[in-house]
Amino acid sequence: MDRRRFLSAAGATVAASFAGCAGLGGSGETSTGEPGTGETGTGETPTGTTTGDAGGDPTLVVGTYSSLVDSPSTSPGAWLKERFEAEFDARLVWQTPSNELNHYVERRTAGVDIEADAYVGLNTDDLVRVDQNLDEPLFAEAGDVAGRDDVKPGLQFDPRGRAIPYDTGYISLVFDGTSVTAPETFDGLLNEEFAGDLITPNPAGTATGRAFLLHTIKQFGADGYLDYWSDLQDNDVRVLGSWSDAYSAWSGGEAPMVVSYSTDQVYADRNDADLQKHRIRFLNDQGYANPEGMAIFEGASNPDLAREFLGFVLRPEVQGEIAVRNVQFPATTTAELPGDYAELAQEPPEPVTFTYDELKGSVSGWVEDWERQYASN
Amino acid sequence: MADAIEGGTEGDDGAPADATTSGDREHRDSRSLRGRLERRALVALAAATVGLLLVVFYYPVATVFVDSVLVEGRLTARVFFDILSDPFYFGEPARLLAGDSLASVVEGLLSPDRRLGIVGFTAYQAALSTVASVALGLPAAYLLARFEFPGRRTLRSLTILPFVLPSIMVAVGFVATFGQRGTLNAVLGAFGLGPVDLLFTLEAVVVAHAFYNAPLVARVTTAAWESVDASAVETARSLGASPLRAFRDVVAPQLVPSVLMGAALTFVFTFSTFPIVLALGGFQLATVEVFVYRLIRDLEYAEAAALALIELGISLGLLYAYLRYEARHTVRSRGIRPLPRRPLVPSSPSLRALLLRVGLAGYAVVALAVFVAPIASMILASVSGPEGATLAHYRFLVERQTTGASFQVRPWDAVRNSLLFGVASLAVALPMGVVVAVLTTRDYRGRKLVDAAAMAPLAVSGIVVGLGLLRGLVFGVEVGGTRLAVGGAVAIVAAHAVAGYPFVVRTVAPGLDGVDRTLVESARALGAPRVRALVDVELPLVWPAVVAGAAFAFAISIGEFSATVVLASGTSQFTMPVAIERFIGRRLGPATAMGVVLLVVTTVSFLLIDRLGGEDVGF
Numbered sequence: 001m002d003r004r005r006f007l008s009a010a011g012a013t014v015a016a017s018f019a020g021c022a023g024l025g026g027s028g029e030t031s032t033g034e035p036g037t038g039e040t041g042t043g044e045t046p047t048g049t050t051t052g053d054a055g056g057d058p059t060l061v062v063g064t065y066s067s068l069v070d071s072p073s074t075s076p077g078a079w080l081k082e083r084f085e086a087e088f089d090a091r092l093v094w095q096t097p098s099n100e101l102n103h104y105v106e107r108r109t110a111g112v113d114i115e116a117d118a119y120v121g122l123n124t125d126d127l128v129r130v131d132q133n134l135d136e137p138l139f140a141e142a143g144d145v146a147g148r149d150d151v152k153p154g155l156q157f158d159p160r161g162r163a164i165p166y167d168t169g170y171i172s173l174v175f176d177g178t179s180v181t182a183p184e185t186f187d188g189l190l191n192e193e194f195a196g197d198l199i200t201p202n203p204a205g206t207a208t209g210r211a212f213l214l215h216t217i218k219q220f221g222a223d224g225y226l227d228y229w230s231d232l233q234d235n236d237v238r239v240l241g242s243w244s245d246a247y248s249a250w251s252g253g254e255a256p257m258v259v260s261y262s263t264d265q266v267y268a269d270r271n272d273a274d275l276q277k278h279r280i281r282f283l284n285d286q287g288y289a290n291p292e293g294m295a296i297f298e299g300a301s302n303p304d305l306a307r308e309f310l311g312f313v314l315r316p317e318v319q320g321e322i323a324v325r326n327v328q329f330p331a332t333t334t335a336e337l338p339g340d341y342a343e344l345a346q347e348p349p350e351p352v353t354f355t356y357d358e359l360k361g362s363v364s365g366w367v368e369d370w371e372r373q374y375a376s377n
Numbered sequence: 378m379a380d381a382i383e384g385g386t387e388g389d390d391g392a393p394a395d396a397t398t399s400g401d402r403e404h405r406d407s408r409s410l411r412g413r414l415e416r417r418a419l420v421a422l423a424a425a426t427v428g429l430l431l432v433v434f435y436y437p438v439a440t441v442f443v444d445s446v447l448v449e450g451r452l453t454a455r456v457f458f459d460i461l462s463d464p465f466y467f468g469e470p471a472r473l474l475a476g477d478s479l480a481s482v483v484e485g486l487l488s489p490d491r492r493l494g495i496v497g498f499t500a501y502q503a504a505l506s507t508v509a510s511v512a513l514g515l516p517a518a519y520l521l522a523r524f525e526f527p528g529r530r531t532l533r534s535l536t537i538l539p540f541v542l543p544s545i546m547v548a549v550g551f552v553a554t555f556g557q558r559g560t561l562n563a564v565l566g567a568f569g570l571g572p573v574d575l576l577f578t579l580e581a582v583v584v585a586h587a588f589y590n591a592p593l594v595a596r597v598t599t600a601a602w603e604s605v606d607a608s609a610v611e612t613a614r615s616l617g618a619s620p621l622r623a624f625r626d627v628v629a630p631q632l633v634p635s636v637l638m639g640a641a642l643t644f645v646f647t648f649s650t651f652p653i654v655l656a657l658g659g660f661q662l663a664t665v666e667v668f669v670y671r672l673i674r675d676l677e678y679a680e681a682a683a684l685a686l687i688e689l690g691i692s693l694g695l696l697y698a699y700l701r702y703e704a705r706h707t708v709r710s711r712g713i714r715p716l717p718r719r720p721l722v723p724s725s726p727s728l729r730a731l732l733l734r735v736g737l738a739g740y741a742v743v744a745l746a747v748f749v750a751p752i753a754s755m756i757l758a759s760v761s762g763p764e765g766a767t768l769a770h771y772r773f774l775v776e777r778q779t780t781g782a783s784f785q786v787r788p789w790d791a792v793r794n795s796l797l798f799g800v801a802s803l804a805v806a807l808p809m810g811v812v813v814a815v816l817t818t819r820d821y822r823g824r825k826l827v828d829a830a831a832m833a834p835l836a837v838s839g840i841v842v843g844l845g846l847l848r849g850l851v852f853g854v855e856v857g858g859t860r861l862a863v864g865g866a867v868a869i870v871a872a873h874a875v876a877g878y879p880f881v882v883r884t885v886a887p888g889l890d891g892v893d894r895t896l897v898e899s900a901r902a903l904g905a906p907r908v909r910a911l912v913d914v915e916l917p918l919v920w921p922a923v924v925a926g927a928a929f930a931f932a933i934s935i936g937e938f939s940a941t942v943v944l945a946s947g948t949s950q951f952t953m954p955v956a957i958e959r960f961i962g963r964r965l966g967p968a969t970a971m972g973v974v975l976l977v978v979t980t981v982s983f984l985l986i987d988r989l990g991g992e993d994v995g996f
Contacts, residue, residue, distance in 0.1 A: 067959075067961075067962070069782075069784050069785065070784065070785045070786060070948075070959045071959070071960075071961070071962045072773055072960055072962040072963075072964075072966075072967040075785075077782075077784065078782045078785070081782070081784075093784075094784040096784065096948075098843075098942035098943065099674075099843070099844075099847075102674070102676065103847070105676065106844075106847060106848065106852075107852070110848060110852045112852045112860070129675060129676055132676075133676040202655060202660055204660070204667075204671045205655075205667070205670065205671050205674060233661070238577050238659050239659050239660035239661070240577075240655055240656060240659055240660070241652055241654075241655025241656050241660075242652075242655070242656075244545065244961050244965070245548060245652075245655060245656040247963070248548070248549065248552065248965050249552055249556075249576075249656075251964075251965075252552045252553065252556050252558065252559075253556065253557055253558040254552065254556055254557055254576055254577070267963045271762075271763055271963075271964065272763060272764065273763045274763075364675060364677070367675075371660075371663075371668075371671070372465050374660055374661060375495065375660055375661060375662075375663040375667075376465065376492070
């Protein structure tokens, strides 16, 4: 859930490697790297991947952000791989470059082959950035994907039909109900009684923080959000770095409110924490929706299998499982969720979000203006 | 050459020793293959070092920096001009470029509501951090170099431990120590004081920077102090100098260059600080690197590259100034008998001795709060859960090791990789550093410029290095239809060595410059090739500096993140810091448990390096 676009520096995987000579990493499949080299299921295939002797099976390489496959609390990656491979007689290789989607943008710019067939985990903002910075297309139109019509219309964020949403989160306040009752409106946050009480991840450098910034723009307009932030800053809001910086400072009791996700109680419940300390507040009864999409790379070597994968992800039982494991909300109307999920994972009375067209051409200016006002020394 | 013995200033070292090689001796040497190899060893090593730097550092970094002057295929200085004339970045001085008069700029700078700009503020917080690091580092050096007490060597080996800790761990430790519900407030509360609100301030950031860098100052100063020749002090004392006078005239001049080096490096590191500022300070304290990072994330490469180049230019300018100073203040020494250490418990209680111990005790309390408490808090966090003490986070590590999928980071693999990369890159960085130290202590015009350029790996923005390695090495270049690309373990080791070797240069070069030339001359006259004289004569004389440099190079490798994630050919090549980053989740337990693993592994490694390095090897 934490997008972790923060610490990353640049991409990860590379096929041409001297690993062999150094006696490290060795040959064979070593995880996210060396995809598409035709090596299948050799060597150190660990438990958790039931590739078996997948001699001639096709390989699907899927790029994503690392916490989808490798985070202690949220990683549907292993489950998805296992299920997909069992059913489709194919091998699924996760690729998790450290600078995530930008890695593929770099590859396309440099004219280097993209080994991945699909990418999982891009949001509206990402898509706008890609389209503005690349002359050649990075993603292809998704085409005929099973279950595509089941996606909630409000979540569709790509007007050009490349990205298909597979889940969504709602950005909200999370507050410790034992020490404060969060205000119900944006304006309420400006009350003196909440001075120094709110922590938010950095709007310039994190997806979570940026969603919160966009929500204030939604609320106050492009002409008014800077004034609101000026008041918020006067009331001692704390803008920290990564989502993790913000959330851990909040957990440590540095402030009673934090900008995070409306599924917070799901985690709290899993950790047997006091739910009273993990209450959710939708300011102005709204939650900013941050749908995550998946798309097929232009020039993918296995586009048909990629389409099958996208359809697989949209299936009702897979949608439910991803939502639970990724602690988000499903993107489809047909998802099968456990009955008690809705009790802990809260949906806002009114979801709001900016469309692709609204963000295009505007978002970078909004962020820059905010930076220049907030960090002015 | 005779004047070199007495000389203390740049320019009179005489010609490089190689030039004096007589034809006769050359003939004798060339009869043995070993002799031939040894004569060429230095040249070959130098060539290899330059080659490695070009491939693994200068070329990759250039692929990013070029974006600042090459916009849409056209050469331009526009991006730089825009940044330099932007008050947001350069504060009042930026108005100079916009055409304002010098007088109005000076007036602006003197007014209370002056704008420093992001660059000015970054320099300001780096300067504060440097002062704090020196203030906290010097007493530690004094204690370690001048006193004898049980555990002294262990403590000395562990001084640079903070250096390897990922910022996320330091943030956890600092919140748990200095936060509103932190240890400090608990202690203050017990005395009926407080609570104090220290976090998310400039002060918190400065203290965290001191946590990282005071150990650096302490370590290099300790090495210098241990190299002070006791006989010089004794001579001064026998001539009637008071202890204070002897310190001022004999000891201090030998320490100042090291202290300044520690200070210069601290400034450079804190000038490009990034995650710690946002984790413990907040965006209102954003530094240049925060913007470089954000711009690269948003693919705004021209502005990012220009900003990173300006950042680099300022850092290298400062390093160059320091190197000029260092060259003019070389300490000549001949033969080394270290100063005897005093017992921590004074043998004869005098008022002076007592005051000194009280001062040291006061320092110990501060050091305990700044260095030990955050580390202890990290360890505590790794065994804490919502319901009190737990080993669940360590169980997670074991579980991930035994059942983790191939695309997940496994803890033991990360430990093994870190150690292998650390040892291998140390083996590369040491000869690289020594060779560059030899080259830059020779006498030729502009050698300090070369020296400063050789320090660039310390000063370049981490995100730029990462992007450069991706473009330059991982993507490679196309030659005749085939793509030459480099990645994997060898590339990681090379990148780590490049990142760590400047420390070897900086610790070894001053000592090497100070080695009595006549010793080298004698060795050469007796037929020793240059490299033999270096290994047999010079290096033993500066051995404490070599060990300190080695420890730093190893530490850099252990803590390295951005190059590792880019060059690794898969999760199986990830190291401990990458594992920590990957294990961050809703709760920080698993990440902190991995952090404690890093702490333990590094502690053992440092103790080993120090023991292998020996206390008095080579004399």
